[in-house]
Amino acid sequence: MRIKSFLREILAVFTIATISCVGVANAETKVGFVYVGPIGDHGWTYRHNVGRLAVEKALGTQVKTTFVESVKEGPDSERVIRQLASTGHKVIYTTSFGFMNPTLKVAKKFPNVRFEHATGYKQSKNVGTYSARFYEGRYIAGVIAGKVSKTNKIGYVASFPIPEVVRGINAFLLGARSVNPEMTISVVWVNSWYDPGKEGDAAKALIDQGADIISQHTDSPAPLQVAENRGVKGFGQASDMIKFAPKAQLSAIVNNWDNYYVERTKAAIDGSWKSQDVWYGLKEGMVKMAPYTNMPDDVQALAKKTEDAIRNGELHPFSGPIKDQTGKIVVEAGKVADAGMLLGMNFYVEGVQGSLPK
Amino acid sequence: MSQIFQFFPKFVLEPRLEVSGKWVILSPIIAIILTLFSGVIIFSLLGKDPFLALYTFFVQPLTTMFGITELLVKATPLVLIGVGLAIGFKANVWNIGAEGQFTMGAVFGGGTALLCQHMESILVLPLVLVLGTLGGLFWGAIPAFLKTRFNANEILTSLMLSYVAVLCLSYLVHGPWRDPAGFNFPESQIFSDYAMLPILIENSRLNLGTMFAILVVLVAWILMTRTIIGFQLRVVGLAPTAAQYAGFKQSGLIWLSFLISGGLAGLAGIAEVSGTIGQLLPSVSPGYGFTAIIVAFLGRLHPVGVLFAGLIMALSYIGGENAQIEIGLPAAVTGLFQGILLFFLLACDVLVRYRFSHRSVLTGERCE
């Protein structure tokens, strides 16, 4: 087996060397990234690409990174992942939930390649998963919103009804209600991760219905721009979007994959890599908050306090008692939501308008 | 103002009396030379080694067995849909909504597979395929019905229904058809082996779906050249009035075109789902239904031409991915390059049916 894979590696290296006429003889490790969107989306994929650049910067000549962008979930992804694996990439990051099964399939065929799949729940010997506890950031955003809002109504521009998004909505409202029990959330689904026009329109509709805080779980800065234009407040998504809304952005929940990518790539190079399932948050720095702006000092202090409390584990956003929309208690007082409930969250907490598809 | 273009068509094209055999071969060669030439320019401008870039784009994907099987896998849906569309386009029936019919094929067939998840029978696969095909057929029947009954333009209705189909799939996968063990993530269960198309070559994704595509090309070829229906379709396309005098019923041909193209798109959809993906996802097509329109025309609406066009198109996609991996060419460049390739192919295609002659467009006088 070992000889066979060794031969395959030799063959792969040989092929590349002949094809590209560039020697790969030095010990540089090839690292591959598969992106679901274009790196120019200024959202999800953009941040992963920033992480890739961090790897290049930190490890310099030790690595050579490759990426394939706009790979559609579905038939294309398996080919791309396999193509990366068969061309000598030693670590491959697949950065969208829909790449989960293709990643596992390819991983079976390439036992010596390490795979890292973002946001999934299936692991294997050479497939690790990683995800970020964005809900921690959303809880802080909720706390700020609860203090800043005058109409007690939050407008939430959402993409698709998946657990990640539902979790974000719930965490936001729990945060808001922790300081102001009158808060409610209206959700508008745009059925797209990425349609600036529609995201903006959804924000306008929500503001017209009385929301004075806009939060979004879609990729473009359009909702925040609308908030700026209409004189309400909002939160950035994925990146610090203060440039798009200097007067409106209260903060932003920043996806920060840099450290993780550097750390895991290093582990793969020095041989200490092991498959794992991590869900990092503020503590590990995978979720970061952009500077707290456009709010009174006391709110800023409260936001920082909340952030610290979450970071050192004193506060869990999903601490009981939590009621769902029907008023049923789903998390008892004194307990926190378990991992299964968090991962597969499929209910709204009390105070969210509308209902989820069953 | 009509003088503006006087200098422009100094050479004009005029139709050949018959398709030129010589140019059938020559025109794609010229197109490819022109594409390579412009490729050299573009890649050099971007600071890449142009010859290496072209090699990774067009040759390298074909140097491995895996690459070849993937080419066939990628071309299969394009050819299946493209053949169906070509038949309709010949008859001037504009089905722009193959994307929706493809999706509905996946929905109906995939839904059947999920229903039969626990049935261990070799009948599951045929059932899945038939229902998938029927799904596409059904979705294609709606614009046909609206056209024949209400005279509603099929370009608009078929396009709009595509959006509806994609949203239907999205709803099902985000809601009722979620994998119960999948933490509410938007994916169906993975189909049982009984619902999967058999793999033809081990360690690849090449499956029986590709055989369907080849079979469909052959059948369509015979249909178009050897049968009365094929003759009618062609006549209607070329001379609708004459066809009417000859007593061909236009509405019948509209139905026929939509059912064939819808059914084939549906088959392509289910073949993709039960052949390569193995489960239902929120989106199962990277735009095959639209790309197949180009494939149909690139193949000159001829089944065999569609086969070649499908392969070329598939190569340009796979080559694009390859170029990203091997030389870090951004996806934007591969799209740009693909567009240019198509421009040249389409422009040179003209030489097959037309020839140059010297004369002035404005006066119509020959200057030879």
Next chain:
Amino acid sequence: MDLLPVALTIITASTPLLLAATGELVTEKAGVLNLGVEGMMLVGAIAAFAAAVSTGSGLIAILVGAFSGVAVAAIFAVLTLTCLANQVATGLALTIFGVGLSALVGSNFVGISLEPLPQLNIGVLSTIPILGDLLFGHDVLVYLSFLMILLVGYFLSKTRSGLILRAVGESHDSAHALGYSVLTVRYLAVLFGGFMSGLAGSYLSLVYTPLWAENMTAGRGWIALALVVFGTWRAGRIAFGAYLFGAITILQLHVQGWGINIASQFMTMLPYLATVIVLVFISSDKMKIRINAPQSIGKVFYPPR
């Protein structure tokens, strides 16, 4: 709920559709089907955005956007009119090309913010309550979209040049026999289509959402194409269609905001379904369609001997 802001939102959502559809109407009336609207819009969007960032002038940005649309439309025109390539396939290829080109150029403009175009303040008129906001509180492109569809409607039905253009679209052979230059008319019509698509793209990246992001048109070019068919090639109906589509898109967002218990996918379907249903009603009068649909659309023209 206050209806005025809703109306304003609908206007913003409908304007790019109307702009692009107006251009495509003229193109199609001349007998050319250009399916590359999406690609032309994207090129217009990035060109306008880039110009706005580098010059700071809204007017220059709009012009650059519009003429970039013209430039890519010119590729289409040369291929389909001079080289006699198939229009449907060339149009689709143009979209692929436009998506790629705009993404390539736009890679340097991701994450840059832009001040939106100023709203026109027509003196005292803008200060009239409600009406002032509704009618006089927009940016220049909104007015242009109305002006253009009116002008195009007038041009097509009332002027001699419009008659010639329609004749070319109706039967290029007859028009040619009458001594009109089919090619000239079609070139101009295609370029005009590019101009309007470029404007529509500029509207997206300058006004609608003042930013650049890859593929930011998100299918609006296709909707514009469908609207021309929907409007049965008549200016008034196209404007109606654009606003119907825009209105339903916005209203379904509002309905969702009220918290209705219908899966959002079905709500998102509404604009598409509504256009189909309305088209079915409009189309039942067969004669009207036949009168308005340009008969030689999509057909290749070569001057007869």
